[in-house]
Amino acid sequence: MPELQKDQRKYFRNLLLHFRPVTVPERTLRLSFTWGLGGMAVGLVLLLFGTGLLLKFVYEPSPGLAYDSILYLENNVPFGQLLRNIHRWSGNGLLLVAFLHFLRVFYTGAFAPPRQFNWIIGLTLFAALIFSNFTGYRLLWDQIAYWAITIRTAMLEYIPGAGTGLKKLVLGGAEPGPGTIMNFYVIHTAILPALLLFVLPFHFWRIRKADRLVIPRSPEEDPAACGPEVDTMPHLIVREVAMALVLLAVVLLISMFFDAPLADKANPGLSPNPTKAPWYFMGIQEMLMHFHPVFSLLVIPLLLVSGLFALPYINSTAETAGVWFRSHKGRTMALVAVVVATAATVAGVLLDEFVLKTSQAGPPNIMSNGLVPFAIILAICAGFYLLIKKAFTATRNEALQALFTLLTAAFVVLTIIGIWFRGSGMQLMWAG
Numbered sequence: 088m089p090e091l092q093k094d095q096r097k098y099f100r101n102l103l104l105h106f107r108p109v110t111v112p113e114r115t116l117r118l119s120f121t122w123g124l125g126g127m128a129v130g131l132v133l134l135l136f137g138t139g140l141l142l143k144f145v146y147e148p149s150p151g152l153a154y155d156s157i158l159y160l161e162n163n164v165p166f167g168q169l170l171r172n173i174h175r176w177s178g179n180g181l182l183l184v185a186f187l188h189f190l191r192v193f194y195t196g197a198f199a200p201p202r203q204f205n206w207i208i209g210l211t212l213f214a215a216l217i218f219s220n221f222t223g224y225r226l227l228w229d230q231i232a233y234w235a236i237t238i239r240t241a242m243l244e245y246i247p248g249a250g251t252g253l254k255k256l257v258l259g260g261a262e263p264g265p266g267t268i269m270n271f272y273v274i275h276t277a278i279l280p281a282l283l284l285f286v287l288p289f290h291f292w293r294i295r296k297a298d299r300l301v302i303p304r305s306p307e308e309d310p311a312a313c314g315p316e317v318d319t320m321p322h323l324i325v326r327e328v329a330m331a332l333v334l335l336a337v338v339l340l341i342s343m344f345f346d347a348p349l350a351d352k353a354n355p356g357l358s359p360n361p362t363k364a365p366w367y368f369m370g371i372q373e374m375l376m377h378f379h380p381v382f383s384l385l386v387i388p389l390l391l392v393s394g395l396f397a398l399p400y401i402n403s404t405a406e407t408a409g410v411w412f413r414s415h416k417g418r419t420m421a422l423v424a425v426v427v428a429t430a431a432t433v434a435g436v437l438l439d440e441f442v443l444k445t446s447q448a449g450p451p452n453i454m455s456n457g458l459v460p461f462a463i464i465l466a467i468c469a470g471f472y473l474l475i476k477k478a479f480t481a482t483r484n485e486a487l488q489a490l491f492t493l494l495t496a497a498f499v500v501l502t503i504i505g506i507w508f509r510g511s512g513m514q515l516m517w518a519g
């Protein structure tokens with residue numbers, strides 16, 4: 088090999104090893120452990136930054152021009168529709184991939200010390216991704232975006248004390264208008280990307296600080312047994328590049344065949360029916376059908392988010408890190424939790440819809456719609472935790488994992504009901 092080429096290879100290799108460890112345990116390269124999800128998330132973030140920057144050349148952040156600038160992009164700019172599709176599907180894909188990565192980290196116990204701080208950073212990243220998707224989707228200023236903003240911000244008024252002020256702050260005025268679109272534009276294209284650019288390197292640095300990923304192992308294996316180490320270059324890097332290329336191909340294929348949706352231009356005089364939230368908020372919208380907004384928008388999400396942040400401190404044993412589901416028993420318990428959550432959530436929604444009919448009984452009531460069902464849900468969660476712990480003679484951590492699974496599965500079922508089983512007037516219907 089000529090000397091110059093050798094030097095270039097050496098410099099490239101040294102540059103890469105500033106970001107990655109020199110060697111990694113061979114076991115952590117197993118696809119069935121990380122599923123390459125963290126790496127895929129990185130790829131999608133890069134794709135979003137690139138396509139987002141290009142979109143900024145055409146997009147006009149004002150109520151009169153925003154929608155037309157999207158039409159112009161789609162019809163007059165070469166590859167404009169493709170660019171929009173890639174941005175939209177990468178954003179949606181990133182949420183899904185980050186959620187799966189979050190589940191993999193949880194179920195392999197990779198949030199326990201010394202990785203607890205990275206779990207918190209990860210949750211911050213996840214929140215930033217949700218808000219990035221949410222604010223981007225509003226920039227279209229089509230019927231869906233306009234009415235979603237109008238209806239969701241009206242619900243903020245239920246929050247005691249701060250509601251009206253918060254609504255005004257989000258809208259940038261009393262009504263959806265130029266202030267609203269500018270708020271969302273600045274948050275979407277400056278504040279959240281800056282946050283991601285700052286927090287992501289921190290996330291990677293913490294992985295190195297924790298001295299690599301958790302080592303995958305079976306429950307019977309010694310946690311200290313790492314197995315052989317291999318050089319990061321080429322073993323890890325080649326796998327990452329291959330994964331990135333496959334990911335790019337998949338996003339491109341999806342974007343070539345499926346156009347990002349665009350409804351009619353915003354019309355303040357005509358609301359669409361049904362007005363559905365984007366899929367990642369459908370679980371919350373479905374909760375809103377059954378609970379007072381103070382509980383569905385504030386109390387329940389706050390409790391769940393606090394629980395997630397506190398998780399490494401209440402379920403902190405690192406002994407089972409690297410073992411999927413903590414143990415064989417933990418796996419069975421998680422499965423039981425999914426079955427119980429599915430049955431209980433479907434039964435609860437049907438009971439409320441056809442027997443109690445709380446969503447049709449006029450304005451929400453803080454007692455019958457709020458405190459009472461909330462207390463019942465808390466009692467169910469506590470009962471489930473105690474029962475499953477006793478039935479399986481499980482550890483506290485195994486039981487907490489089952490409770491986490493119960494709540495996550497219930498949220499997924501609510502999301503599915505909202506997306507596929509709600510039709511005109513948000514009535515329950517049989518699929519569609």
Ligand code: HEM
Nearest residue numbers: 121124125126128129189197205206209210212213300301
């Ligand atoms: C933009 C979003 C994210 C990106 C780009 C990202 C990227 C990554 C990458 C590349 C890894 C290393 C290997 C792997 O698991 O694939 C990783 C590990 C990790 N991530 Fe994330 N992540 C994101 C979101 C999250 C979230 C939502 C959480 C959890 C709340 C999280 C918590 C962690 C933890 C604790 C580790 C260390 C895991 C271990 O040691 O095995 N990350 N992340």
